[in-house]
Amino acid sequence: MYCINCGVKLEDTEKKCPLCGTVPFHPEIVREEGERLYPENKYPRREVSPKLAHIIISTMYLIGLIIPLLCDLQINSRVTWSGYVVGALILSYVVMILPYWFKRPNPVIFVPCGFAAAGLYLWYINYAVNGDWFLSFAFPVVGAAGVVVTAVVTLVKYVRRGKLYIFGGASLLLGVLMPVLELLVNITFARPRFVFWSLYPLTALVLLGAMLIFLAICRPARESMERKFFI
Ligand SMILES: [Zn+2]
Numbered sequence: 001m002y003c004i005n006c007g008v009k010l011e012d013t014e015k016k017c018p019l020c021g022t023v024p025f026h027p028e029i030v031r032e033e034g035e036r037l038y039p040e041n042k043y044p045r046r047e048v049s050p051k052l053a054h055i056i057i058s059t060m061y062l063i064g065l066i067i068p069l070l071c072d073l074q075i076n077s078r079v080t081w082s083g084y085v086v087g088a089l090i091l092s093y094v095v096m097i098l099p100y101w102f103k104r105p106n107p108v109i110f111v112p113c114g115f116a117a118a119g120l121y122l123w124y125i126n127y128a129v130n131g132d133w134f135l136s137f138a139f140p141v142v143g144a145a146g147v148v149v150t151a152v153v154t155l156v157k158y159v160r161r162g163k164l165y166i167f168g169g170a171s172l173l174l175g176v177l178m179p180v181l182e183l184l185v186n187i188t189f190a191r192p193r194f195v196f197w198s199l200y201p202l203t204a205l206v207l208l209g210a211m212l213i214f215l216a217i218c219r220p221a222r223e224s225m226e227r228k229f230f231i
Contacts, residue, residue: 095117119146
């Protein structure tokens with residue numbers, strides 16, 4: 001008997017091709033358990049246990065937190081520069097490592113968590129440098145970006161259709177937020193209160209959003225675009 005997929009010779013008792021895994025089937029051959037023609041794989045691929053990897057990475061993060069903190073306390077007797085290091089490490093941990101503690105990390109939960117961590121880090125910097133830009137600038141910007149990205153991620157995950165509407169809408173919304181962002185910058189840093197540079201991203205994002213929504217509405221245009229993009 002030969003494998004119908006790769007042609008390797010099989011013993012009649014073989015339940016599965018040892019080379020490609022194809023299950024052989026012949027109605028007249030009754031297959032029973034028996035000796036295999038091929039030896040067992042002596043060197044099976046071994047994978048690193050994800051749990052152990054997480055524990056090692058987390059320990060390294062912890063060491064990375066503690067050492068600068070101790071040095072800083074030893075030298076300055078209070079938290080100065082190490083605060084930024086610790087904040088940055090916590091932020092990168094929340095964004096990159098924390099989701100993978102879970103088997104199937106849900107972006108609808110972890111995306112807002114990442115934005116919240118970024119907001120907290122900025123709040124800490126603002127506090128550490130005695131700034132007054134957090135409430136009038138960093139918080140609204142990070143908050144708005146967080147809400148838009150979370151909304152897109154949620155819609156893409158739970159709504160099966162209408163991706164063009166989702167991305168088009170998000171693009172329009174981001175475009176409209178641009179002048180608001182510039183105004184916030186101007187107010188926070190005491191600049192003249194009119195908008196200038198934000199009109200460029202506004203135009204680009206609104207055009208992109210309008211195009212995506214047009215494609216979502218107009219089926220012939222969408223099909224013609226698909227033919228052009230996918231050969
Ligand atoms: Zn085979």
